[in-house]
Amino acid sequence: DSGVTQTPKHLITATGQRVTLRCSPRSGDLSVYWYQQSLDQGLQFLIQYYNGEERAKGNILERFSAQQFPDLHSELNLSSLELGDSALYFCASSALRGPQFFGPGTRLTVL
Amino acid sequence: AQTVTQSQPEMSVQEAETVTLSCTYDTSESDYYLFWYKQPPSRQMILVIRQEAYKQQNATENRFSVNFQKAAKSFSLKISDSQLGDAAMYFCAYRSRTNFGNEKLTFGTGTRLTIIP
Numbered sequence: 001d002s003g004v005t006q007t008p009k010h011l012i013t014a015t016g017q018r019v020t021l022r023c024s025p026r027s028g029d030l031s032v033y034w035y036q037q038s039l040d041q042g043l044q045f046l047i048q049y050y051n052g053e054e055r056a057k058g059n060i061l062e063r064f065s066a067q068q069f070p071d072l073h074s075e076l077n078l079s080s081l082e083l084g085d086s087a088l089y090f091c092a093s094s095a096l097r098g099p100q101f102f103g104p105g106t107r108l109t110v111l
Numbered sequence: 112a113q114t115v116t117q118s119q120p121e122m123s124v125q126e127a128e129t130v131t132l133s134c135t136y137d138t139s140e141s142d143y144y145l146f147w148y149k150q151p152p153s154r155q156m157i158l159v160i161r162q163e164a165y166k167q168q169n170a171t172e173n174r175f176s177v178n179f180q181k182a183a184k185s186f187s188l189k190i191s192d193s194q195l196g197d198a199a200m201y202f203c204a205y206r207s208r209t210n211f212g213n214e215k216l217t218f219g220t221g222t223r224l225t226i227i228p
Contacts, residue, residue, distance in 0.1 A: 002155075031214065043202065045215040056213035088154060092216075097208070099146065100216060102156035 003027065004103035006091050012109045018079040021106045025072055025093030031055070032074040033100060034066055038087035049074055050096075081110045113138045113205050117219035124193045125227050131178075132188045132222045134203030142208040145179065145186045146216070151199040159201070162186065164208070190224075198226045 003026035013019055025032050034046040036059075045058035049068035060066075063081075068074045078085060086109050092100040114137045124130035136145070147159040162170045162179050169177050174191045190197055203219040 002157075033215065035216075042220050043216075043218040045217070048213065048215060056215055058215055090156060092156075094214065097214070099144075099158055099161055100214075101158065102148075104153075104155050107154075 002101040002103065004091060004093050004101055006089075006103035006106050008106060009104065010107050010109075012111065013081060014111055015081055015083060017081050017110075018077065019081065019108065021076040021078070021089055021091075021108075023074045023076070023091030023093075023103060025074070025091075026101055029093035029095050029098075029101075030072065031094045031096065031100075032068055032072070033092040033094070034060075034074070034076050035090040035092065035102075036087050037090060037105075038084075041087075043090075046076070078108070083110050086110045113140070113143075113207070113217050115203050115205050115217055115219040117203055117222050119222045120220070121223045121225070123225040123227055124190075126193055126195060128193055129189060129191045130193055130224065132190075132201050132203075132224065134186045134188070134219055136184050136186065136203070136205050138184070138205065138207075140207055140209055144206045144208055145177075146204040146206070147175070147177070147188045148202045148204060148218075149197075149199045150202065150221070151196075156202075160188070193226050195226050195228065197224060199224060 005024045030051045046060040048056040091103045094100045149157045200221045204216040
C-alpha cells in the first residue's frame with residue numbers, strides 16, 4: 001500500500017459525459033501528479049500540483065482539468081468524453097524532490 | 112525533451128536465475144534521477160529502485176540492483192534470484208533534478224517479465 005488513495009476504482013460512462021476522479025496523497029506530501037496509461041500512448045504525464053498551485057502541464061487535453069484543494073486532495077475532471085479517453089488514470093504524490101508513489105489507479109471505460 | 116527507451120518488449124527468466132532489463136535515455140541535463148517501477152497484474156505502480164545521476168555508486172535494493180552508465184546514458188536493472196512474484200511489467204523512468212517545479216516522470220514503453228517455474 002503506497003498510502004495514495006484514488007476513487008473510484010472503476011468508472012463506466014458514455015461518450016459526451018463528464019466524470020471526476022479523486023486522489024488523496026500520502027500524508028505530508030504536497031505534490032500531486034496525474035498520469036494517463038493507455039495501450040497506444042503508454043504512460044503519459046498530465047499535470048502536477050504543488051501545495052494547491054499548478055506546477056507543470058504535460059499532454060493534458062483542454063477537455064480535462066484538475067485542481068488541488070486546501071486539504072491537498074486533488075480532482076481530475078474529464079469532460080465531453082470520447083472513446084479514446086478510455087484508460088487507466090493514476091495519481092501519484094511526493095514530498096519535494098522525493099520519489100513519486102502511485103495510487104491504485106482509476107480505470108475509465110467510455111462506451 | 113528527454114526520452115526513455117526500453118528495447119526489450121518481453122523477457123523471460125527461469126525461477127531463481129538472474130535477469131537484466133535494459134534502459135537507455137536521452138537528455139542534455141547533467142543532474143537527474145532515474146527510476147525503475149514495477150507494474151504487476153494488479154496494475155499498481157510500485158517503485159523498485161532509484162538512482163541519482165550525481166552518485167557514481169550503483170543503487171541496490173535487496174535482490175534488485177542497477178548498472179548506471181552515465182556517459183552511455185544507460186540504466187539497466189538486474190534482478191537476482193528471480194521469484195514468481197517478480198512477474199510484471201517493468202518501466203524505466205527519468206526525472207529532471209534541475210528543473211525545479213517540473214518533476215514529471217518520463218517513462219519508457221516497458222518490458223514484460225515472465226518468470227518460468
